[in-house]
Amino acid sequence: MTGLDLDEDVVAALQAVLPRMAERTVTAVTVEVPSYARAFSGQMGANIENAVRMALGAFLRLAVRAHGSDPAATLAPALDGAYELGRGEARQGRTMDALLSAYRVGARVAWRELSATAVDSGLSAGTVARFAELVFAFIDELSASSVSGHADELATTGRVRQRYLERLARQLLTGEPPEALRASAEQAGWQPPETLTAVVVAEAQTRGLAARFGQATLQVGEDLPGVDPAEPLAVLLVPDLDGRHRRQLRSALQGRRALVGPARPWMLAESSYRRALRARELAVDDDVVDTDDHLVELVLTADADAAADLRRHVLAPLAELRPSTADRLAETLRSWLLHQGQRDAVAADLFVHAQTVRYRMTQLRELYGDRLNDPRTILELTVALGVST
DSSP states (O other): OOOOOOOHHHHHHHHHTHHHHHHHHHHHHHHHOGGGTTTTSHHHHHHHHHHHHHHHHHHHHHHTSOTTOOSHHHHHHHHHHHHHHHHHHHHTTOOSHHHHHHHHHHHHHHHHHHHHHHHHTTOOHHHHHHHHHHHHHHHHHHHHHHHHHHHHHHHHHHHHHHHHHHHHHHHHHHTOOHHHHHHHHHHTTOOOOSEEEEEEEEGGGOTTHHHHTOTTOEEEESSOTTSOTTSOEEEEEEESOOGGGHHHHHHHTTTSOEEEEEEEEGGGHHHHHHHHHHGGGSOOOOSEEEGGGOHHHHHHTSSHHHHHHHHHHHTGGGTTSOHHHHHHHHHHHHHHHHTTTOHHHHHHHHTSOHHHHHHHHHHHHHHHGGGGGOHHHHHHHHHHHSSOO
16 A cells, blocks of 8 residues: 655644544444444443544554555554454454454445545545545455454364363273363363263264264374274264164264264263274174174173183083084084074074984083083073174
């Protein structure tokens, strides 16, 4: 922006209308931008009016500066103030709409006062037109600076809050004490739900997923507790999708490979996460593995070494048989236990004739003897053979 060549009398006349112009600008903004009506009242209104007067004064100094001089020194304070106004709007949770409207109203009122004074002072039409260009160029500069401040504040606030939310999620996954969890939730501005459900999913498949479960959903990837850093996994902690709402959760995960833990009170989310990780060990082909559907398998595989020892113990009578024969008899014994000795049901399960089941069970009774009538042996066999291998 280049300055205008104005007489001292004209400059003095323009400076004389600044207080009235600032007052009228604030009044017009209060009337035409309702969201500022309360903010512009009382002492705050007086402070804003003073700030408007300073901004208008900066504009006049810019308009009458010497040709060839650097406008930066004159413009910088006004732009800095506009930048802070934009940041303040972001901190108050407002968009830029109201502030930009205020700038437009202010420009119109200011130009009305300035143009009337300029015409009364005898300025030429060309000078008045140039004056108008300067007014609106100045407002554009202020608007752009405020927009920049608003965007920077949102970005900074968003990044900071995101870090707080990620820290909270990690604390939940590692089972931090309740006091630490409450403090982190408050710092992050996160309203705790009743329950959280851990969902372990490939990091590449998380796009848009958290948004489907609501703003309270927490998400964290990289360096997950109990996960090899080379595995590209992420965890979502989904709020209040338990009970009858669990179907909604599973439906949203369709088309992704996901492990779903149980719903737990939000401070016990570690329990849900650990169970979801355990589901990786299950021999399940489903894309979405809901641990609520595999509780028996999870219980029976909780101690792999103990399960292997128990299996060897209860299948000891088959140890001297050929491996293929031992496998067929073990499979038959498992089905017989699960179908409570119903020969036809066992035959249908194994796709063999009922007489084949009878023959195999005769072999098993010869090998086990009276132990197949012993409740303790039946319990051990049921547990050991409960999960097919």
